[in-house]
Amino acid sequence: MRKERRIFRDQRVLLCIVIVVLSAVVGIINPRFVRLNNIVAILQQISVLGVLTMAMSMLLISGGIDLSIGNMMTLSGVVVATLLMRGTSLPVAALAGVGVSTLCGLLNGFIIAKSRTMPLIITLGTGQMFNGISLLIAGGSFLQFQNKLDFLRTIKLFDFLPLMVIFMLAIVLLMYVLLNKTRFGRRIVAIGGNERNAYLSGIKVDLYKILTYGISGAIVSIAGLIFAARLNAITANAGAGYELDALVAAVVGGVTFEGGRGTVLGAFLGCLLIGIISNALDILGVDAYVKIVITGAIIVGAVVLSNIEKLRRRA
Helix, strand or coil: CHHHHHHHHCHHHHHHHHHHHHHHHHHHHCHHHHCHHHHHHHHHHCHHHHHHHHHHHHHHHCCCCCCCHHHHHHHHHHHHHHHHHCCCCHHHHHHHHHHHHHHHHHHHHHHHHHHCCCHHHHHHHHHHHHHHHHHHHHCCCCEECCCCCCHHHHCEECCCEEHHHHHHHHHHHHHHHHHHHCHHHHHHHHHHHCHHHHHHCCCCHHHHHHHHHHHHHHHHHHHHHHHHHHHCEECCCCCCCHHHHHHHHHHHCCCCCCCCCCCHHHHHHHHHHHHHHHHHHHHCCCCHHHHHHHHHHHHHHHHHHHCHHHHHHHC
16 A cells, blocks of 8 residues: 555656546547647657756756756757858768857856856856857857758658657667666766765765766757757747746656756656647647646646655655
Protein backbone atom coordinates (compact mmCIF):
# COMPACT_ATOMS: atom_id res chain seq x y z
CA MET A 1 0.00 0.00 0.00
CA ARG A 2 2.79 2.41 0.92
CA LYS A 3 4.63 1.48 -2.27
CA GLU A 4 1.52 2.26 -4.35
CA ARG A 5 1.17 5.63 -2.62
CA ARG A 6 4.80 6.46 -3.39
CA ILE A 7 4.27 5.57 -7.04
CA PHE A 8 1.29 7.88 -7.38
CA ARG A 9 3.17 10.68 -5.64
CA ASP A 10 5.84 10.48 -8.34
CA GLN A 11 5.54 13.55 -10.56
CA ARG A 12 6.35 11.48 -13.65
CA VAL A 13 3.52 9.05 -12.96
CA LEU A 14 1.07 11.91 -12.38
CA LEU A 15 2.15 13.59 -15.61
CA CYS A 16 1.72 10.36 -17.56
CA ILE A 17 -1.79 9.95 -16.15
CA VAL A 18 -2.69 13.56 -17.00
CA ILE A 19 -1.30 13.18 -20.54
CA VAL A 20 -3.20 9.91 -21.17
CA VAL A 21 -6.50 11.20 -19.74
CA LEU A 22 -6.26 14.53 -21.56
CA SER A 23 -5.40 12.82 -24.84
CA ALA A 24 -8.28 10.35 -24.44
CA VAL A 25 -10.83 13.09 -23.69
CA VAL A 26 -9.74 15.30 -26.58
CA GLY A 27 -9.50 12.25 -28.86
CA ILE A 28 -13.12 11.34 -28.10
CA ILE A 29 -14.23 14.90 -28.87
CA ASN A 30 -12.13 15.10 -32.01
CA PRO A 31 -10.56 11.83 -33.28
CA ARG A 32 -8.13 13.84 -35.41
CA PHE A 33 -6.15 14.61 -32.23
CA VAL A 34 -4.91 11.03 -31.74
CA ARG A 35 -3.94 10.40 -35.36
CA LEU A 36 -0.27 9.66 -36.03
CA ASN A 37 0.29 12.78 -38.13
CA ASN A 38 -1.00 15.00 -35.32
CA ILE A 39 1.15 13.24 -32.71
CA VAL A 40 4.19 13.81 -34.92
CA ALA A 41 3.09 17.45 -35.35
CA ILE A 42 3.05 17.88 -31.56
CA LEU A 43 6.58 16.47 -31.31
CA GLN A 44 7.71 18.86 -34.04
CA GLN A 45 6.07 21.79 -32.26
CA ILE A 46 7.89 21.05 -29.00
CA SER A 47 11.23 20.16 -30.61
CA VAL A 48 12.82 23.57 -29.90
CA LEU A 49 11.27 23.87 -26.44
CA GLY A 50 12.20 20.27 -25.62
CA VAL A 51 15.90 20.89 -26.22
CA LEU A 52 15.85 24.17 -24.29
CA THR A 53 14.02 22.46 -21.42
CA MET A 54 16.85 19.93 -21.15
CA ALA A 55 19.39 22.76 -20.83
CA MET A 56 17.27 24.60 -18.26
CA SER A 57 16.60 21.41 -16.26
CA MET A 58 20.29 20.59 -15.97
CA LEU A 59 20.99 24.10 -14.66
CA LEU A 60 18.10 24.01 -12.18
CA ILE A 61 19.20 20.61 -10.86
CA SER A 62 22.73 22.01 -10.40
CA GLY A 63 21.31 24.91 -8.37
CA GLY A 64 21.50 27.47 -11.18
CA ILE A 65 19.21 29.08 -13.72
CA ASP A 66 19.69 30.78 -17.07
CA LEU A 67 17.24 33.38 -18.33
CA SER A 68 19.46 34.21 -21.29
CA ILE A 69 18.95 30.98 -23.24
CA GLY A 70 16.27 32.47 -25.50
CA ASN A 71 18.54 35.29 -26.61
CA MET A 72 21.52 32.91 -26.66
CA MET A 73 19.64 30.64 -29.07
CA THR A 74 18.86 33.64 -31.26
CA LEU A 75 22.48 34.82 -31.29
CA SER A 76 23.62 31.35 -32.32
CA GLY A 77 21.04 31.28 -35.13
CA VAL A 78 21.95 34.78 -36.29
CA VAL A 79 25.62 33.80 -36.54
CA VAL A 80 24.76 30.67 -38.56
CA ALA A 81 22.43 32.58 -40.91
CA THR A 82 24.95 35.39 -41.45
CA LEU A 83 27.70 32.94 -42.37
CA LEU A 84 25.42 30.98 -44.70
CA MET A 85 24.37 34.17 -46.48
CA ARG A 86 28.07 34.95 -47.02
CA GLY A 87 28.65 31.60 -48.68
CA THR A 88 30.13 29.64 -45.76
CA SER A 89 29.50 25.90 -45.85
CA LEU A 90 26.82 24.53 -43.53
CA PRO A 91 29.17 22.44 -41.31
CA VAL A 92 31.44 25.43 -40.66
CA ALA A 93 28.50 27.77 -40.02
CA ALA A 94 26.85 25.25 -37.66
CA LEU A 95 30.10 24.75 -35.72
CA ALA A 96 30.45 28.53 -35.42
CA GLY A 97 26.92 28.72 -33.99
CA VAL A 98 27.68 25.97 -31.49
CA GLY A 99 30.94 27.69 -30.54
CA VAL A 100 29.33 31.09 -29.98
CA SER A 101 26.53 29.61 -27.85
CA THR A 102 29.00 27.53 -25.83
CA LEU A 103 31.15 30.60 -25.17
CA CYS A 104 28.06 32.51 -24.02
CA GLY A 105 27.27 29.69 -21.59
CA LEU A 106 30.84 29.60 -20.31
CA LEU A 107 30.73 33.38 -19.80
CA ASN A 108 27.57 33.04 -17.72
CA GLY A 109 29.10 30.23 -15.68
CA PHE A 110 32.37 32.06 -15.09
CA ILE A 111 30.69 35.26 -13.88
CA ILE A 112 28.25 33.37 -11.65
CA ALA A 113 30.92 31.08 -10.16
CA LYS A 114 33.51 33.77 -9.50
CA SER A 115 31.26 36.63 -8.40
CA ARG A 116 28.92 34.49 -6.24
CA THR A 117 26.09 36.59 -7.66
CA MET A 118 22.53 35.31 -8.15
CA PRO A 119 22.31 33.49 -11.51
CA LEU A 120 18.88 35.02 -12.10
CA ILE A 121 20.29 38.56 -12.15
CA ILE A 122 23.46 37.74 -14.08
CA THR A 123 21.66 35.86 -16.85
CA LEU A 124 19.04 38.58 -17.18
CA GLY A 125 21.90 40.98 -17.85
CA THR A 126 23.84 38.74 -20.20
CA GLY A 127 20.61 37.96 -22.04
CA GLN A 128 20.31 41.66 -22.86
CA MET A 129 23.93 41.62 -24.03
CA PHE A 130 23.31 38.66 -26.34
CA ASN A 131 20.18 40.33 -27.70
CA GLY A 132 22.13 43.52 -28.38
CA ILE A 133 24.85 41.61 -30.25
CA SER A 134 22.16 39.87 -32.34
CA LEU A 135 20.67 43.27 -33.20
CA LEU A 136 24.08 44.60 -34.21
CA ILE A 137 24.73 41.62 -36.48
CA ALA A 138 21.25 41.33 -37.99
CA GLY A 139 20.58 45.07 -38.20
CA GLY A 140 16.92 44.48 -37.36
CA SER A 141 16.26 42.51 -40.56
CA PHE A 142 15.22 38.93 -41.33
CA LEU A 143 18.14 36.60 -41.99
CA GLN A 144 17.61 33.61 -44.29
CA PHE A 145 19.09 30.15 -43.85
CA GLN A 146 19.04 29.50 -47.61
CA ASN A 147 16.91 26.37 -47.06
CA LYS A 148 20.11 24.57 -46.05
CA LEU A 149 18.60 23.22 -42.84
CA ASP A 150 15.42 21.91 -44.43
CA PHE A 151 16.75 18.36 -44.17
CA LEU A 152 16.04 18.44 -40.43
CA ARG A 153 12.37 18.78 -41.32
CA THR A 154 12.11 16.80 -44.57
CA ILE A 155 14.24 13.72 -43.82
CA LYS A 156 12.06 11.29 -41.86
CA LEU A 157 12.91 8.10 -40.00
CA PHE A 158 10.50 5.28 -40.92
CA ASP A 159 8.84 7.78 -43.28
CA PHE A 160 7.06 9.65 -40.48
CA LEU A 161 9.48 10.89 -37.78
CA PRO A 162 11.37 14.07 -38.81
CA LEU A 163 15.06 14.37 -38.10
CA MET A 164 14.48 17.39 -35.82
CA VAL A 165 12.40 15.18 -33.51
CA ILE A 166 15.19 12.58 -33.52
CA PHE A 167 17.62 15.34 -32.52
CA MET A 168 15.37 16.36 -29.63
CA LEU A 169 15.00 12.77 -28.40
CA ALA A 170 18.76 12.28 -28.72
CA ILE A 171 19.37 15.32 -26.51
CA VAL A 172 16.90 13.95 -23.94
CA LEU A 173 18.73 10.60 -23.93
CA LEU A 174 22.12 12.30 -23.74
CA MET A 175 21.00 14.41 -20.79
CA TYR A 176 19.63 11.34 -19.02
CA VAL A 177 22.95 9.53 -19.38
CA LEU A 178 24.92 12.63 -18.36
CA LEU A 179 22.95 13.24 -15.16
CA ASN A 180 22.38 9.63 -14.10
CA LYS A 181 25.29 7.56 -15.39
CA THR A 182 28.35 9.80 -15.13
CA ARG A 183 30.50 11.21 -12.35
CA PHE A 184 29.94 14.69 -13.76
CA GLY A 185 26.16 14.31 -13.41
CA ARG A 186 26.34 13.00 -9.86
CA ARG A 187 28.57 15.90 -8.87
CA ILE A 188 26.35 18.64 -10.27
CA VAL A 189 23.38 17.03 -8.53
CA ALA A 190 25.41 17.11 -5.29
CA ILE A 191 26.26 20.78 -5.87
CA GLY A 192 22.59 21.58 -6.43
CA GLY A 193 21.57 19.68 -3.31
CA ASN A 194 24.09 21.32 -0.98
CA GLU A 195 26.89 23.40 -2.42
CA ARG A 196 28.82 23.71 0.82
CA ASN A 197 28.81 19.97 1.48
CA ALA A 198 29.88 19.36 -2.12
CA TYR A 199 32.80 21.76 -1.66
CA LEU A 200 33.85 20.13 1.63
CA SER A 201 33.75 16.71 -0.03
CA GLY A 202 36.39 17.84 -2.52
CA ILE A 203 34.27 18.76 -5.53
CA LYS A 204 35.59 21.75 -7.51
CA VAL A 205 32.33 23.65 -7.36
CA ASP A 206 33.36 26.63 -9.50
CA LEU A 207 34.74 24.43 -12.27
CA TYR A 208 31.61 22.29 -12.42
CA LYS A 209 29.37 25.34 -12.45
CA ILE A 210 31.27 26.81 -15.40
CA LEU A 211 31.21 23.50 -17.28
CA THR A 212 27.49 23.07 -16.62
CA TYR A 213 26.69 26.45 -18.13
CA GLY A 214 29.04 25.71 -21.04
CA ILE A 215 27.29 22.41 -21.82
CA SER A 216 23.95 24.18 -21.52
CA GLY A 217 25.13 26.72 -24.10
CA ALA A 218 26.10 23.95 -26.52
CA ILE A 219 22.67 22.34 -26.12
CA VAL A 220 20.97 25.69 -26.74
CA SER A 221 22.75 25.96 -30.09
CA ILE A 222 21.10 22.69 -31.17
CA ALA A 223 17.74 24.28 -30.39
CA GLY A 224 18.79 27.19 -32.59
CA LEU A 225 19.43 24.85 -35.53
CA ILE A 226 16.05 23.16 -35.08
CA PHE A 227 14.39 26.59 -34.83
CA ALA A 228 16.07 27.56 -38.12
CA ALA A 229 14.90 24.35 -39.80
CA ARG A 230 11.30 25.08 -38.86
CA LEU A 231 11.17 28.73 -39.99
CA ASN A 232 14.12 29.09 -42.44
CA ALA A 233 14.57 32.66 -41.15
CA ILE A 234 15.45 34.44 -37.93
CA THR A 235 15.33 37.91 -36.40
CA ALA A 236 17.23 39.30 -33.42
CA ASN A 237 14.20 38.91 -31.14
CA ALA A 238 13.04 35.49 -32.35
CA GLY A 239 13.98 33.66 -29.13
CA ALA A 240 12.31 36.07 -26.70
CA GLY A 241 10.13 34.20 -24.20
CA TYR A 242 11.56 30.74 -24.84
CA GLU A 243 13.54 30.86 -21.59
CA LEU A 244 10.34 31.25 -19.56
CA ASP A 245 8.60 28.46 -21.50
CA ALA A 246 11.56 26.16 -20.81
CA LEU A 247 11.52 27.13 -17.13
CA VAL A 248 7.79 26.40 -16.86
CA ALA A 249 8.14 23.05 -18.64
CA ALA A 250 10.94 21.99 -16.29
CA VAL A 251 9.03 23.03 -13.16
CA VAL A 252 5.83 21.34 -14.36
CA GLY A 253 7.99 18.24 -14.83
CA GLY A 254 9.05 18.27 -11.17
CA VAL A 255 12.40 20.06 -11.39
CA THR A 256 12.62 22.49 -8.49
CA PHE A 257 14.26 25.87 -7.96
CA GLU A 258 15.96 24.46 -4.87
CA GLY A 259 18.47 22.42 -6.85
CA GLY A 260 19.42 18.77 -6.53
CA ARG A 261 15.94 17.53 -7.38
CA GLY A 262 14.22 16.63 -10.61
CA THR A 263 14.56 14.17 -13.50
CA VAL A 264 15.14 14.40 -17.22
CA LEU A 265 12.07 12.27 -17.95
CA GLY A 266 9.90 14.48 -15.76
CA ALA A 267 11.14 17.62 -17.51
CA PHE A 268 10.44 16.11 -20.93
CA LEU A 269 6.95 15.03 -19.85
CA GLY A 270 6.32 18.57 -18.62
CA CYS A 271 7.31 19.90 -22.03
CA LEU A 272 5.14 17.28 -23.76
CA LEU A 273 2.14 18.18 -21.59
CA ILE A 274 2.45 21.85 -22.55
CA GLY A 275 2.64 20.88 -26.22
CA ILE A 276 -0.39 18.61 -25.94
CA ILE A 277 -2.45 21.30 -24.19
CA SER A 278 -1.59 23.86 -26.87
CA ASN A 279 -2.36 21.45 -29.72
CA ALA A 280 -5.59 20.22 -28.10
CA LEU A 281 -6.90 23.77 -27.72
CA ASP A 282 -6.10 24.43 -31.39
CA ILE A 283 -7.82 21.20 -32.49
CA LEU A 284 -10.91 22.12 -30.46
CA GLY A 285 -11.00 25.59 -32.01
CA VAL A 286 -10.66 27.45 -28.72
CA ASP A 287 -10.34 31.25 -29.07
CA ALA A 288 -6.72 32.43 -28.90
CA TYR A 289 -7.33 34.66 -25.87
CA VAL A 290 -9.22 31.94 -24.00
CA LYS A 291 -6.39 29.56 -24.90
CA ILE A 292 -3.89 31.78 -23.07
CA VAL A 293 -6.06 31.81 -19.93
CA ILE A 294 -6.64 28.05 -19.96
CA THR A 295 -2.98 27.25 -20.61
CA GLY A 296 -1.90 29.52 -17.74
CA ALA A 297 -4.44 27.98 -15.35
CA ILE A 298 -3.39 24.43 -16.20
CA ILE A 299 0.28 25.29 -15.73
CA VAL A 300 -0.40 26.89 -12.33
CA GLY A 301 -2.38 23.81 -11.28
CA ALA A 302 0.37 21.45 -12.39
CA VAL A 303 3.03 23.41 -10.50
CA VAL A 304 0.92 23.48 -7.32
CA LEU A 305 0.35 19.73 -7.55
CA SER A 306 4.07 19.17 -8.00
CA ASN A 307 4.73 20.87 -4.67
CA ILE A 308 2.12 19.01 -2.61
CA GLU A 309 4.64 16.40 -1.45
CA LYS A 310 7.08 19.10 -0.39
CA LEU A 311 4.34 20.84 1.63
CA ARG A 312 3.45 17.54 3.30
CA ARG A 313 7.07 17.02 4.40
CA ARG A 314 7.17 20.48 5.96
CA ALA A 315 3.89 19.98 7.83
